[in-house]
Amino acid sequence: MDDLLSRLSENLPPEALITDPDVTVSYSNDMASFCDAGTPAVVVLPRTVEQVQHVMRTATELRVPVVPQGARTGLSGAANASDGCIVLSLVKMDRILEISPVDRIAVVEPGVVNAVLSRAVGEHGLYYPPDPSSWEMCTIGGNIGTASGGLCCVKYGVTAEYVLGLEVVLADGRLLSTGRRTAKGVAGYDLTRLFVGSEGSLGIVVKAVLALRPKPPRQLVLAAEFPSAATACDAVCAIMERGHTPSLLEIMDRTTIRAVNEMAQMGLPDTTEALLLAAFDTPDPGPDLAAVGELCAAAGATQVVPAEDAAESELLLQARRLSLTALEAVKTATMIDDVCVPRSQLAAMLDGTAAIAEKYDLTIGVCAHAGDGNTHPVVCFDHHDPGESARARESFDEIMALGLELGGTITGEHGVGVLKKEWLARELGPVGVELQQGIKKTFDPLGILNPGKLF
Amino acid sequence: MDDLLSRLSENLPPEALITDPDVTVSYSNDMASFCDAGTPAVVVLPRTVEQVQHVMRTATELRVPVVPQGARTGLSGAANASDGCIVLSLVKMDRILEISPVDRIAVVEPGVVNAVLSRAVGEHGLYYPPDPSSWEMCTIGGNIGTASGGLCCVKYGVTAEYVLGLEVVLADGRLLSTGRRTAKGVAGYDLTRLFVGSEGSLGIVVKAVLALRPKPPRQLVLAAEFPSAATACDAVCAIMERGHTPSLLEIMDRTTIRAVNEMAQMGLPDTTEALLLAAFDTPDPGPDLAAVGELCAAAGATQVVPAEDAAESELLLQARRLSLTALEAVKTATMIDDVCVPRSQLAAMLDGTAAIAEKYDLTIGVCAHAGDGNTHPVVCFDHHDPGESARARESFDEIMALGLELGGTITGEHGVGVLKKEWLARELGPVGVELQQGIKKTFDPLGILNPGKLF
Numbered sequence: 001m002d003d004l005l006s007r008l009s010e011n012l013p014p015e016a017l018i019t020d021p022d023v024t025v026s027y028s029n030d031m032a033s034f035c036d037a038g039t040p041a042v043v044v045l046p047r048t049v050e051q052v053q054h055v056m057r058t059a060t061e062l063r064v065p066v067v068p069q070g071a072r073t074g075l076s077g078a079a080n081a082s083d084g085c086i087v088l089s090l091v092k093m094d095r096i097l098e099i100s101p102v103d104r105i106a107v108v109e110p111g112v113v114n115a116v117l118s119r120a121v122g123e124h125g126l127y128y129p130p131d132p133s134s135w136e137m138c139t140i141g142g143n144i145g146t147a148s149g150g151l152c153c154v155k156y157g158v159t160a161e162y163v164l165g166l167e168v169v170l171a172d173g174r175l176l177s178t179g180r181r182t183a184k185g186v187a188g189y190d191l192t193r194l195f196v197g198s199e200g201s202l203g204i205v206v207k208a209v210l211a212l213r214p215k216p217p218r219q220l221v222l223a224a225e226f227p228s229a230a231t232a233c234d235a236v237c238a239i240m241e242r243g244h245t246p247s248l249l250e251i252m253d254r255t256t257i258r259a260v261n262e263m264a265q266m267g268l269p270d271t272t273e274a275l276l277l278a279a280f281d282t283p284d285p286g287p288d289l290a291a292v293g294e295l296c297a298a299a300g301a302t303q304v305v306p307a308e309d310a311a312e313s314e315l316l317l318q319a320r321r322l323s324l325t326a327l328e329a330v331k332t333a334t335m336i337d338d339v340c341v342p343r344s345q346l347a348a349m350l351d352g353t354a355a356i357a358e359k360y361d362l363t364i365g366v367c368a369h370a371g372d373g374n375t376h377p378v379v380c381f382d383h384h385d386p387g388e389s390a391r392a393r394e395s396f397d398e399i400m401a402l403g404l405e406l407g408g409t410i411t412g413e414h415g416v417g418v419l420k421k422e423w424l425a426r427e428l429g430p431v432g433v434e435l436q437q438g439i440k441k442t443f444d445p446l447g448i449l450n451p452g453k454l455f
Numbered sequence: 456m457d458d459l460l461s462r463l464s465e466n467l468p469p470e471a472l473i474t475d476p477d478v479t480v481s482y483s484n485d486m487a488s489f490c491d492a493g494t495p496a497v498v499v500l501p502r503t504v505e506q507v508q509h510v511m512r513t514a515t516e517l518r519v520p521v522v523p524q525g526a527r528t529g530l531s532g533a534a535n536a537s538d539g540c541i542v543l544s545l546v547k548m549d550r551i552l553e554i555s556p557v558d559r560i561a562v563v564e565p566g567v568v569n570a571v572l573s574r575a576v577g578e579h580g581l582y583y584p585p586d587p588s589s590w591e592m593c594t595i596g597g598n599i600g601t602a603s604g605g606l607c608c609v610k611y612g613v614t615a616e617y618v619l620g621l622e623v624v625l626a627d628g629r630l631l632s633t634g635r636r637t638a639k640g641v642a643g644y645d646l647t648r649l650f651v652g653s654e655g656s657l658g659i660v661v662k663a664v665l666a667l668r669p670k671p672p673r674q675l676v677l678a679a680e681f682p683s684a685a686t687a688c689d690a691v692c693a694i695m696e697r698g699h700t701p702s703l704l705e706i707m708d709r710t711t712i713r714a715v716n717e718m719a720q721m722g723l724p725d726t727t728e729a730l731l732l733a734a735f736d737t738p739d740p741g742p743d744l745a746a747v748g749e750l751c752a753a754a755g756a757t758q759v760v761p762a763e764d765a766a767e768s769e770l771l772l773q774a775r776r777l778s779l780t781a782l783e784a785v786k787t788a789t790m791i792d793d794v795c796v797p798r799s800q801l802a803a804m805l806d807g808t809a810a811i812a813e814k815y816d817l818t819i820g821v822c823a824h825a826g827d828g829n830t831h832p833v834v835c836f837d838h839h840d841p842g843e844s845a846r847a848r849e850s851f852d853e854i855m856a857l858g859l860e861l862g863g864t865i866t867g868e869h870g871v872g873v874l875k876k877e878w879l880a881r882e883l884g885p886v887g888v889e890l891q892q893g894i895k896k897t898f899d900p901l902g903i904l905n906p907g908k909l910f
């Protein structure tokens with residue numbers, strides 16, 4: 001331990017090293033519940049690539065595990081410390097190095113906050129789509145590590161699709177460049193993509209070249225009330241089958257709507273079983289919104305309410321963005337699931353989740369990126385009640401099992417981390433696991449990068 | 456050899472095995488010039504996954520190299536046989552297994568021809584964007600192996616962005632499933648993406664889940680004539696900087712225009728230095744086309760000619776699609792380059808290529824996916840003339856060096872294969888090469904999969 005600190009301080013200024021246990025403990029975990037977290041030996045806050053390289057060389061030399069962190073807004077425990085580790089927080093490396101409207105790229109350090117980047121590129125008429133709920137806090141490095149999604153994915157895809165190239169400090173401190181600054185490029189295996197979603201287990205991202213898009217018009221939202229989750233899902237399928245390209249297509253169930261109203265008095269229609277939000281960000285969204293309204297009505301919607309203007313649309317989006325936070329206030333604790341199924345199985349997923357809630361006598365609110373088939377069942381429970389806590393964990397697992405049965409994945413956008421590690425092997429199968437472990441070993445032969453996560 | 460054939464025939468019907476040297480020789484190479492190709496021991500044409508597994512088990516047991524092939528329309532020699540290898544042609548595995556309009560996916564075998572899939576999904580109102588020039592012949596498996604692009608990429612991206620999941624027979628015959636059928640999914644490292652562009656060096660793709668999009672309206676094309684390549688590139692930059700999203704943005708230089716006219720009497724304006732084609736496939740392309748026309752004029756266009764209708768647009772596209780073939784007829788041989796640079800460097804790339812042509816006293820025609828910065832300088836030469844052939848090779852290399860200098864890549868969409876293998880290390884650097892070799896070893900420890908390509 002003394003050796004570690006003295007070696008680290010050789011090339012790091014004192015303010016980059018935190019050893020006060022009262023402070024370091026606050027770096028021990030992200031926002032996931034029910035995930036083990038250890039006590040870090042030290043928290044390092046580097047400002048340069050060279051400092052990151054020094055940390056990794058030291059860690060390799062002394063065989064100390066390193067846990068990279070962004071803003072710790074993750075929901076799977078992927079950023080949780082292990083005992084005696086170096087927490088490597090990248091939040092001070094927060095410079096936007098370049099924004100090029102002609103090349104439609106931004107070059108950033110990993111600690112740049114998602115919303116800061118979004119606003120900065122917006123000033124150039126550009127758009128960085130990935131928008132996780134935590135976008136005002138979460139960092140681009142964290143987004144890359146967890147392969148974050150958001151509300152925009154149904155039209156614009158996930159973080160992975162916006163990462164063109166990376167600079168990465170490897171476990172042994174060497175610097176790797178992957179990918180490109182160009183729109184296309186196929187030279188060799190796609191290492192860039194391998195790092196996206198790797199939860200810091202393959203290397204430390206210290207720079208990223210991100211693809212940007214032209215800024216679309218502000219989206220106009222339509223809300224539709226349904227008598228059941230299944231009918232709302234039917235509307236989702238009809239909308240996608242008819243070839244619409246909404247910029248957002250979300251479902252909130254009754255539990256979620258009530259929770260949001262409870263928290264923010266937003267006046268959502270809380271007698272309805274499911275609320276569908278659909279939006280378009282095209283220059284002329286009118287015809288699409290009208291057609292979607294008709295499809296909703298045909299699927300059984302009891303009310304179809306188009307937002308009058310951008311401000312009303314923004315209010316509906318805020319309600320949706322509040323969902324997880326609001327559900328967290330229903331009881332003393334939550335477990336947030338992230339099962340993604342083929343869109344055609346969405347109704348089966350939501351009905352199945354309701355049946356699981358009933359079976360375990362639990363409140364499970366569901367909000368979903370419905371257009372992507374990506375559901376977030378939120379299991380609400382009293383963590384002081386051991387029986388209820390145990391049932392919560394069981395129901396959480398049963399939801400994942402249901403997702404796999406329906407041809408889905410255990411994680412659409414939150415990642416595996418500690419929370420779903422045991423489930424990963426079920427999804428990947430033994431051959432997949434073996435190859436993934438082989439990749440891990442190629443990049444991190446000593447196993448010092450975020451040990452205990454993923455593989 | 457006898458041993459190999461007898462082992463193979465244990466689980467393969469006679470018609471799946473070709474050993475007649477007069478026939479097998481026709482499988483020895485793809486469409487790249489100047490690439491070594493060996494003589495296969497046998498060509499195998501499996502129809503089932505089990506047959507592919509049998510081939511790979513046999514190859515592993517006997518340590519025989521396997522070269523997977525699609526339609527052999529590739530332009531980098533990635534499908535070229537090595538001496539004594541098993542050529543594993545996947546063209547008979549050509550079933551479209553599923554098309555789902557609700558999930559917007561298709562599930563296909565690797566031998567499905569790109570255009571066949573495009574037309575099949577079109578009947579469901581869907582669209583599979585990747586459209587390499589060879590789309591009437593090339594297979595989806597080949598597209599995945601080479602990570603193909605096409606004319607649509609400026610708006611719709613490359614093959615990689617449409618591959619959601621794969622089934623792959625590994626070197627030892629085991630079956631691996633990667634990825635998903637869902638719109639999103641982040642469980643583990645992205646092995647799917649690793650296979651895209653891997654040129655058959657990591658495993659044999661036997662099934663693919665592909666993402667589809669709603670079929671857009673037919674695109675309307677505008678043609679603009681420019682007094683220089685540089686002014687045409689200025690227009691490209693202006694169009695992208697202003698936030699337009701063309702469905703196609705192509706440049707043909709004077710040499711290319713003349714070659715196309717020569718071949719097909721298309722009446723292209725062959726006194727102009729560069730022809731820019733821009734298209735939009737939105738419901739109302741008029742305002743975009745008008746704005747782009749103005750940007751072209753401002754950049755110095757001498758003529759701006761919007762296509763009157765879809766038929767006229769199609770004619771212009773045909774001219775562009777003919778470019779490579781037409782340039783091939785200029786002299787007895789060609790070397791087709793595929794350098795992609797940041798869009799902002801496109802003018803420097805084209806002017807630099809012209810300077811290289813002059814330096815080496817060669818005809819080099821350039822057509823380019825200009826919106827992506829992806830240029831195809833085509834070096835035309837007489838292969839009976841050793842001096843000219845040598846200069847062709849030198850100029851080809853110098854074009855790649857220029858691309859790298861300008862922050863680009865040696866290959867935007869054609870792949871590395873044999874043609875650019877020596878150049879790959881220059882682009883990736885020693886650390887990158889070492890990790891890529893590590894990945895190759897993880898998947899193919901005996902090195903029997905397409906040896907001599909990539910790594």
